[in-house]
Amino acid sequence: MKGFAKFIGGISIKNKIFISNILIIVVFISTQSIFANTISQKAIIDKATNNSSRELVLIKNNLQTLLSSIEDYSKILASDYRLQNALYYDYLLNNEPNAIKPVEGLNNLSMNKTLSETISNIVEPNTKIKAVSILTSNQHWVDVGFADNAYAARLFGYGYGADDRTYLPIWTGLIKFRFLYEGEDNVFAVSKTVIHKDTGKTIGRIFLYVKETTIASIYEEGKNKGGEFYIVDADGRIISAQNKAMLYRDFKEAASISIPDDGKDASFTQGSGSQEMLILTHRFEPLKWTIVSAIPMKEITSERKEINQLIIGIGAACLLLALMVSFQLSRSITSPIFRLAKTMREIRTGKMQVRSSYQSTDEIGYLSEGFNNLMDRIEALMAENVEKQRTKAEIEFKLLQSQVKPHFLYNTVETIISLIKLGLGKQAITAAQYMANFYKISLSKGNDIISIGEEMRLTESYLEIQQLRYVEYMAYTMDIDDDILTYSIPKLTLQPIVENAIYHGLKLKQEKGIVRVTGRRSGNHIEIEIYDNGAGMHKDQAKAITAESGVPAEGGGFGIRSVSNRIRMLYGDRYGLQVESEFGVYTKIIIVLPLRPQ
Structure with a gap:
């Protein structure tokens, strides 16, 4: 032991650093090579799972739209x-x-x-x-x-x-x-x-x-390469498939796939070797159906070989580069290192504007210059990140608008066409007038801030059109104090919340309910309340809706969360949304706004 210590003590600092760096880098590259295959495969599977999950959500939404349209036609005909x-x-x-x-x-x-x-x-x-x-x-x-x-x-x-x-x-x-x-x-x-x-x-x-x-046409148009889609009923029978010979058969027996019977969405792998499959399921609650996606793993991991070759090539290049850099760094590590370390300690205390004063043409001078450039970039990125956070809520709101307007326009035009076909001209004209009023106010010459009075008229137009479509499900009332109508509100604040009350409140309860919108002044702020006696929410769902980050809760959480974030961005954390709900009984959302004239 003493002899080894003596041997180490006889090596120059330059060589100590060089040898240490080489050992560390070799161990790192070796470890990376061992786990590269597993890591790359997991990344590919995760990507395929996410893509398939988004595709199943899209299929479920399109299926809901189709079934709702058929049911609407049955009501109109009846x-x-x-x-x-x-x-x-x-x-x-x-x-x-x-x-x-x-x-x-x-x-x-x-x-x-x-x-x-x-x-x-x-x-x-x-x-x-x-x-x-x-x-x-x-x-x-x-x-x-x-x-x-x-x-x-x-x-x-x-x-x-x-x-x-x-x-x-x-x-x-x-x-x-x-x-x-x-x-x-x-x-x-x-x-x-x-x-x-x-x-x-x-x-x-x-x-x-x-x-x-x-x-079947809903999922056949954009299906995954090499994958299969099925729709299975509550008894486990196949009721829709790309291979029509499998219809009416027991899904487990026909496809050799076992679906979890807990009614929850799931993703898992099944089989082994060339028969291994990635299985994803999504529950379609209105009819107790299950949408199943089955993708062969060999299709998903076909890119793994190329990725492994790329990782090995990059690892070899990094190792070569590390050898060169280690040799250069080990040549001079005396006073310039301490000066640079002193500069770093000052930055750690919060002095982000401090820079290294060491200048030279050697490796430490290059490191000093790189460190200064890095700090300049970090400072710029910090300022950019602050600006991004400010605009995050606005971007989410624009995304919400881009989803609401085409979807709302499509449904309203479908309703008007149906009314015209059935000879209900007056009702069709009324629906068209409400649609025109909705878009006139929502455009508002590009202004994102409008008066509460205009927002209420926009919301009333939306509710009137929805009442034409869901007369058997909903009724609504609006009671807004006149003295708050001239104050300002971000445009399309109420519509996502009202839409959530209809689609994820009243419709899920499957009996006629009411949406009640009230507004009043409370001290030095405004409170607008949207109440529905629909399906309600659990406490964790209500808490997730107003969370500033994270995955949006199911049942319309994205739209409401975007509204909440946008209000906080515009007016501060004192304002936003308050959610109160009891599962199966009601949901109440209170919007708190400052007293600001338009």
Whole structure:
């Protein structure tokens, strides 16, 4: 031991540093080579998992949009006055002996023509609905030239179930159905009871048929290379797949994949060797379906070989460079090092403007200059980071606007088109006027700050349009004190919160509820309250919504969090959002703003 210490003591400081650096670098490069394969594979799998997860979320959102559109058409058709009159005449003909009866029933040619014209507006090619059947109160299936109603009678029967008095559309699972001119096909059926608007009597039931290929087209357009998508129902049957031969089969048996039965989204690998698969599942709660993505691991990790070669090449280059730098650094390590260390100690005390005064053409001079350049860059990056933090909330708000406006425009135009097709011209004009008012105010000549009065009119226009679409789900009230209408508010502050109340509050509860907007002055600030008696939230969800960072909570958390961050950015941490909620009962969000004239 003494001999080794003596040997080390006899080596110059330059060589000590050089040898130490070489040993450290060699160990580091060796360790990196050992774990490079594992690390690169994990990074590739993580990237594929994230991409697939985002794709499944997009598929789920598109599926929700499609199903909501089909349900909207069923509600619109069930409330169409022409269909109601035709079915009510048939009801009187067969159920009210003392009532004034029409000359003929549904077999009358003009009556069948009326129903055909009504139904033709909401089937292909105008919509994604393949065909429609009608079951009258007299247990008669009406044939209007699209669906095979004799087949429908054998499939659905002639009676009404216990749920026929509900106001909600009811979806079947995947079924075989026969069309008059195309034969049998795989379809989903959604049925809706027709209730007479004046008498409240059940006068019939409508059945809308959507082909499985329409559902499958949602995920077939942008599917992963080498991957497969499936939609599985609550019983584990495959109800949609790219390979149609797998339909109706048990998913575990057909695909050899086991889905967790806890109802939560999951990602995991299954199998081994060439059969190993990356599996991701997303739950589609409205119909208790599960969307499954299965990607072979060999497709995901095909890039690993190239990455390993790149890592080895970079490691060798780094090792060569390290040898050269270590040799140069070890040549002169006396007084310049201490001077540089002194400068570093001053910077650690908070004197960020201090720079090394050592200047030379040797390696330490180069290090001193590099250190000064690095500190200049760090100082610049710190200033840039402060500016980025200021604009972060604004960027999130712009992103929210870019999502809201096209989505809202699309849904509103779809509603107006549906109203026009059904001959509801006045309602279509009203919807168009509200849409025009919404966009007129939301544009506001490029101003991001508007008056509370303008924000309320914008929100009212949005609510009126949503009420046209979801009349069975929602009602709303607005009560704003006049003395706060002239004060300023960031544009589109209320709309994301109101939208969240409708889509993630009232709709999830599946019964009619209310959205209440109130505003008042409280001391030296303004409080605007949005209340809904919908599905509510758990405490951790409510806390995540107003968090300044992190992953947005499910159920509309991104939009609300963007609003909260933007208010704090504009006015300070004293202002923002306060969330109060009880799961299954209500949600109340209070917006606190300063008293600032527009």
